[in-house]
Amino acid sequence: xxxxxxxxITSYLSEAAWGVWRQPAALIPQPYVDAVTRAGGxxxxxxxxxxxxxxxxxxxDGLLLAGGPDIGPARYGAExxxxxxxxxxxxxTWESALLAAALERDLPVLGVCRGLQLLNVAxxxxxxxxxxxxxxxxxxxxxxxxxxxxxxxxRADSRLGRILGSTAKVPCYHHQAVGRVGAGxxxxxxxxxxxxxxxERPDRRFVLGVQWHxxxxxxxxxxxxxxxxTSSRKETSA
Numbered sequence: 001x002x003x004x005x006x007x008x009i010t011s012y013l014s015e016a017a018w019g020v021w022r023q024p025a026a027l028i029p030q031p032y033v034d035a036v037t038r039a040g041g042x043x044x045x046x047x048x049x050x051x052x053x054x055x056x057x058x059x060x061d062g063l064l065l066a067g068g069p070d071i072g073p074a075r076y077g078a079e080x081x082x083x084x085x086x087x088x089x090x091x092x093t094w095e096s097a098l099l100a101a102a103l104e105r106d107l108p109v110l111g112v113c114r115g116l117q118l119l120n121v122a123x124x125x126x127x128x129x130x131x132x133x134x135x136x137x138x139x140x141x142x143x144x145x146x147x148x149x150x151x152x153x154x155r156a157d158s159r160l161g162r163i164l165g166s167t168a169k170v171p172c173y174h175h176q177a178v179g180r181v182g183a184g185x186x187x188x189x190x191x192x193x194x195x196x197x198x199x200e201r202p203d204r205r206f207v208l209g210v211q212w213h214x215x216x217x218x219x220x221x222x223x224x225x226x227x228x229x230t231s232s233r234k235e236t237s238a
Contacts, residue, residue: 005061005231007041009033010095010115012068013048013088031215032066032112038221039228046098048090053097062108062206062231063098065115067213070176073129076121081129083175096122108206110227113174116199116209123182123201131177135193140174147171147216152197158188159208160198163226170197170212177211206230 009032016025026047036043043064046056057063072087073080075096080087095115099122102109111119117127132138142148150172154161168189178196181187189198189210201207206227214223 004040004042005228006044006059007036007062007064007228007231008044008046008056008060008098009036009064010066010068010091010098011045011047012066013091028066029215031218032064034218035215035221035224036064036228038218039224041228041231046094048088048094050090050094051097053094054101057098057101057105057107060102060107062110062227063102064227065095065099065109065111065118065209067113067115067173069114070129071114071117071121071127073127076126078126078129081133083130092118103201103204103207106205108227108231109204109208110206110223111199111209112215113211113213116211117176117178119199119201119207119209120178120182120185123185125182125185126179128177128179128195131175131195135195138175139193140172140177140191140195145173147173147213150191150212152189152191152212154198155188158186158198159200159202159206159226160188160210160223163222168220170210170214171216172212174211 011026011028033043069088070085072092149169156166185199187196188200191197197211199209
């Protein structure tokens with residue numbers, strides 16, 4: 001390819017207000033777009049829709065699975081926890097189809113928060129639906145709309161380790177987490193309470209999910225730079 005790589009970002013489908021209007025809208029927080037463009041890519045939004053995922057992926061150079069509401073527990077064979085969000089079936093189905101098409105084409109994929117969880121579920125893994133039940137505290141989501149800077153340990157010989165090193169401070173906001181790791185994926189980062197903070201698929205050019213929100217830390221662009229750089233060229237798995 002030539003020019004800036006075209007990176008698709010999955011989006012919310014939610015009621016929103018602007019001017020005198022209040023309507024259903026496809027939207028994404030601007031920091032995602034900013035992170036992609038600063039890293040050298042061109043961002044396009046991929047709003048939930050009934051079909052067309054494979055054709056769309058054919059036109060992309062990279063896929064960014066953004067954060068958002070909880071994935072429907074039925075997708076990993078579980079009953080909903082009282083604290084789990086109501087299912088967003090259209091978004092879950094749309095993003096699962098996008099991810100399947102991207103994996104088939106070996107398109108670079110970066111999953112953020114919900115995106116990491118979707119990656120795990122798509123590979124047959126499951127989720128801890130309410131992490132405080134296991135950890136005993138709200139350390140991963142301390143208050144509404146408030147990120148917490150959290151230390152993570154990274155496996156040094158992983159792709160993420162080559163990008164960030166063996167430790168990192170990351171902005172965290174989630175109440176669910178990876179449970180059983182899906183087939184073909186490897187856990188490559190952990191928080192101090194041993195919650196899984198990153199997953200990779202080593203047999204693909206770039207398939208990496210992180211439980212934190214790298215778009216919320218513009219001072220550390222390394223993860224987005226590595227993702228966009230891989231989206232801009234052909235390279236073998238690492």
